[in-house]
Amino acid sequence: MSSPQPRSSAFRPLAPPRNLTRTLIERLSAEILDGTLAPGAKLPTEPEMMAALGVSRTVIREAVAALRAEGLVVTRQGVGAFVASDVRRRPFRIDPDGLQSIGEVLNVMELRTGVEVEAAGLAAERATPESLRRIERALAAIDRAVAQDEAAVDEDYAFHRAIADATGNPQFARFHEFLGRFVIPRQSVRAARGHMANPRAYLEMIQGEHRAILEGIRERQPPAARRAMRRHLENSRKRYRRLAAEG
Numbered sequence: 630m631s632s633p634q635p636r637s638s639a640f641r642p643l644a645p646p647r648n649l650t651r652t653l654i655e656r657l658s659a660e661i662l663d664g665t666l667a668p669g670a671k672l673p674t675e676p677e678m679m680a681a682l683g684v685s686r687t688v689i690r691e692a693v694a695a696l697r698a699e700g701l702v703v704t705r706q707g708v709g710a711f712v713a714s715d716v717r718r719r720p721f722r723i724d725p726d727g728l729q730s731i732g733e734v735l736n737v738m739e740l741r742t743g744v745e746v747e748a749a750g751l752a753a754e755r756a757t758p759e760s761l762r763r764i765e766r767a768l769a770a771i772d773r774a775v776a777q778d779e780a781a782v783d784e785d786y787a788f789h790r791a792i793a794d795a796t797g798n799p800q801f802a803r804f805h806e807f808l809g810r811f812v813i814p815r816q817s818v819r820a821a822r823g824h825m826a827n828p829r830a831y832l833e834m835i836q837g838e839h840r841a842i843l844e845g846i847r848e849r850q851p852p853a854a855r856r857a858m859r860r861h862l863e864n865s866r867k868r869y870r871r872l873a874a875e876g
Contacts, residue, residue, distance in 0.1 A: 630806070635799065649684050649688045650688050650691045650692050650695070653682065653684065653688060653689075653692040654692045654695050654696060657672075657692065657696060657701075657702075658696065658701060661696075661701050661702075661712050661713075661716055662701075662716060666712050667712060667827065668712050668713065668714045668715065668716065669711060669712060669714055670711065670712045671709055671710070671711050672693070672702070672709065672710040672711065672712070674709060675689050675690070676730075678755070678820040681736075682743070682764060692709050693787045696710075697710075700713055701713055701716050734867055734869065735869055735870065736810060738862065738865065738866050738869070739866070740808065741808050741862065742862045742863070742866075743859055744801065744804055744805070744808070745792070745793075745805070745862060746855050746859045746862070747855070748793050748795075748796050748801045748805070748853050749791055749792055749842055749845065749846065749851075749854040749857065749858035750851035750852070750854055750855040751795075751796040751797070751798065751801070751850055751851070752764075752788065752792050752793075752795035752796050752846045752854065753845055753846045753850055753851040753853070753854040753855075754849070754851050755795065755796060755797045755847055756795040757795075757797075760791070760794055760797075761795065761846065761847060762793035763791040764788065764791040764792055764795060764830075764843055764846065765843065766791075767784065767788035767790075767791045768788055768836075768839055768843055769788045770784040770787065770788075770841065771784040771788060771832075771836060771839065772836065773786060775829060775832045775833060775836065778828070778829065780832075781832060785835075788839060789805065790802065790805055790806070792846070792858075795846065803815065835861075835865075838860065838861040838864060839861065841857035841860070841861070842854060842857040842858050842861060844857070845857050
């Protein structure tokens with residue numbers, strides 16, 4: 630005989646927070662992941678959840694749809710929603726709603742470092758003349774943006790993306806596309822520039838780091854390219870930590 634499942638606390642009335650759907654998603658996700666809601670367990674019906682939670686049908690449907698997208702729930706037409714049989718194998722993803730501060734972005738930047746350092750080394754080994762020109766054009770675009778007193782956020786992204794493309798491995802480009810849009814905290818960068826005595830000097834310093842990366846790739850020196858990329862990303866994390874401390 631199987632042991633009784635722990636009594637779930639997920640299905641109790643929700644207080645009126647600013648986002649009922651997000652609160653329900655977080656509550657159900659936590660109980661699915663800690664085993665309170667066991668694999669294969671059937672969720673209550675929509676009317677049952679509406680009555681228990683005190684929320685609308687829309688909130689229930691949006692939460693179940695989000696859990697299904699996360700791989701935590703499966704639905705069977707005409708039968709209902711069930712906890713997925715193997716929730717630990719759900720697809721990897723980063724929730725943009727979870728990156729609300731510089732501190733949270735830093736965790737993703739550490740992951741990015743592992744990928745981009747290797748990308749710089751592979752680009753130094755494999756870059757074609759055309760892919761090298763794309764990196765050079767991206768660097769020149771940053772120079773133009775800096776000269777116009779712009780933040781150069783999109784141009785910075787394009788520079789790193791060009792290096793990912795230069796690896797010749799499409800998985801680097803895909804992973805960079807996945808991470809890149811979450812990694813650059815646009816509002817934080819622009820707010821920080823607004824408090825700097827000399828924002829252009831700050832961006833030119835970063836450009837010096839970019840040029841070192843390009844030089845390693847151009848000279849076909851993978852160790853130098855990796856060192857330059859690691860130095861750049863470590864310095865970026867330090868800069869964002871300072872912003873977090875000041876903020």
